[in-house]
Amino acid sequence: MELPVRCFVKAVRRCFLSYICLAVFCGCLMGIALIQMIDGSFKMDIFERKQNVTKPRTTTLETPxxxxxxxxxxxxxxxxxxxxxxxxxxxxxxxxxxxxxxxxxxRREVTARPVEPSDKFHIFYYAWYENVQYDGNWQHWNHEYLKNWRKLDTKVYPTGKHEPPDDIGSNFYPSLGCYSSRDPITIDIHMKQIRDAGVGVLIVSWYPPGLSDGAGRSSDLIFSDLLNAANRHKLKVAPHIEPYNGRNPVNFLTHLKYFVRSYGNHPALYKVKKNGKESTVYYIYDSYRTPASSWKELLSPKGNISIRGSAQDGVFLGLLVDVHHKHEIKRAHFDGFYTYFASNGFSYGSTWKNWKTLSVYAHKNGLLFSPSIGPGYIDTRVRPWNSGNTRHRRRGKYYDVGWRTAISAGADFFSITSFNEWHEGTQIEPAIPKSTNGYTYMDYEPEGPNFYLNLTNWWVNEVLNKTVHF
CATH class of the missing domain: 1.20.5 (Single alpha-helices involved in coiled-coils or other helix-helix interfaces)
Structure with a gap:
């Protein structure tokens, strides 16, 4: 009986161990399943939460x-x-x-309003035009095509001279035709137009006797006629002294003495009060071509050939082209400066955005500031390679911006470039439509020939009546 008992006991133990192992195995399986169920539920909850946060709400029918x-x-x-x-x-x-x-x-439709000419407004005037009928030959209307100074430009441009009266050295054609600057009728018309525009001072291009720009007579020959005509129209004249050949302070003084002797007492010569004395105003073109140290000898009270306090003393305005010229002008003892060029951006001085800075500098240093305003610029009939400096008129808008900038800058004088510099297309003198020989001249249409005279009149009235707002 002992052997069967032992076998039974062993069998029971084996069954018990098998049961235990099976129970443990099943428990493990159930635990794993439970863990997976809990983990899946947790992940689903996180996913749903993310969906609620990141998914944008819509108003579509799918997800209302x-x-x-x-x-x-x-x-x-x-x-x-x-x-x-x-x-x-x-x-x-x-x-x-x-x-x-x-x-x-x-404003564009209005005609010129009556206004007394003011000497606050100056305009550059050129008396160098000649024609066959009055002078026996052409001058300046037959201007040559100038040589290209841009060395890197290899394009071929026209050469030779223009052949008036149909072919002239200008992109515009004058209403008076190819007139003579010496014709009294022309002079009288010009004076009336300038007066009606409200401009009080002509800045006349001037060369000493026997000297000129090489394309005509000396402007000194006509200076007396211009003074007399200006006087009849209650206008004033100031000389715009050109950079004649060999100009230096020594011969400048000689020519200045001649000028004062010849015209100093004329009632139409433009003068302003300086140190309690009436002094003639002189615009000096290309003044920077003479060193400031040389001008100082003439314009400084302590200069070796000083004119200060003498009969030749006056108010001298130098031309400011580059930014450093303002310091040179001050060092040379000029009384002020102007900018001349009508092409915005062509030079530092002609760039409108610099006028406020220049005005501040001028007034801080006791200098006069005369920014030069122009209606536009185009000279491709004499410099066909210079189209980069063209500034289109845009029916007066270009002119408007120049005026507004000069006014806001605080100008002492307003100089206008120009009345009749036809070669550079800066004139406000009346122009007319004209086509000839395959070329069509520019004009002021649809506003009409007198548009820029009337627009000048408008701005003069605005300044004098202080009705300009910024």
Whole structure:
């Protein structure tokens, strides 16, 4: 009986151990399943939360969003308010533009208003034109095509001279035709036009006797006639002394003595008060070509050949082209400076955005500032290679900006470039439409030949009446 008992006991133990192992195995399986179920539920919850945070709400039928009626009213009111504000802003802007357009249109259509010429306004005037009928030959209307100074430009340009009266050295054609600057009728017409524009001072290009620009007679021959005509029209004249060959302070003094002796007492010669004395105003073109140290000998009270306090003393304005010229002008003892060139950006001085800085410098140093305003610039009929400096008139808008800039800068004088520099297309003298030999000249249409005279008159009135706002 002992052997069967032992076998039974062993069998029971084996069954018990198998049961234990099976129970443990099943428990492990159930534990793993439970853990997976919990983990899956947790991940699903996180995924749903992420979806709620990152997925944008939509108002499509697929994923409708419930918005309360109160919230919908708030959103609608907000949206309507934005629309109203935008529409109001647009209406105000349109109204402003319409007012501006109406103002410009009214100004463009207005004729010259009566105004007494003011010596605050100066205009560059050229008396170098000659024609066959009056002078026996052509001068300046037959201007040659100038040689290209741009060495890197290899294009071929026209050469030779123009052949008036149909072919002239200008992109515009004068209303008076190819006139003679010596013709009294022409001079009288010019003086009346300048006076009606409200400009009080002509800055006349001047060469000493026997000297000229090489394309005509000395302008000194006509200076007396211009002074007399200006006097009849209650205008003034100031000399624009050109850079004649060999000009230096020594011969300049000699020529200055001649000028004062010949014209110093003429009632039409432009003078201003300086140190309690009436002093003639002189514009000195290309003054920078003479060193400041040389001018100082003439213009400084302590200079070796000083004119200060003498009969030749005056108010001398130098030409400012580059930024450093303002320091040179001060060091040379000039009384002020002007900018001349009508092409905005051509030089530092002719760049409108620099005028305020120049004005501040001038007034800080006791100098006069005369920025030069022009209606535009184009000289391709004498410099066909210089189209890069062309400034289109844009029906007077270019001229307007120049005026506004000069006014806001605080100019002492307003110098206008020019009345009749036809070669460079800066003239405000009347021009007419004309076509000939395959070339069509530019003009002032649709505003008409007198447009820039009238526009000048408009700006003169604005300045004198202080009605310009910025």
């Amino acid at each position: 969003v419930h918005i309360s009626p109160l919230r919908m009213k708030e959103l609608a009111a907000k949206r309507a308010n934005k629309t109203d504000l935008k529409q109001k802003w647009l209406n105000e802007r349109i109204e402003r533009l319409n007012k501006a357009a109406q103002k410009v249109q009214m």
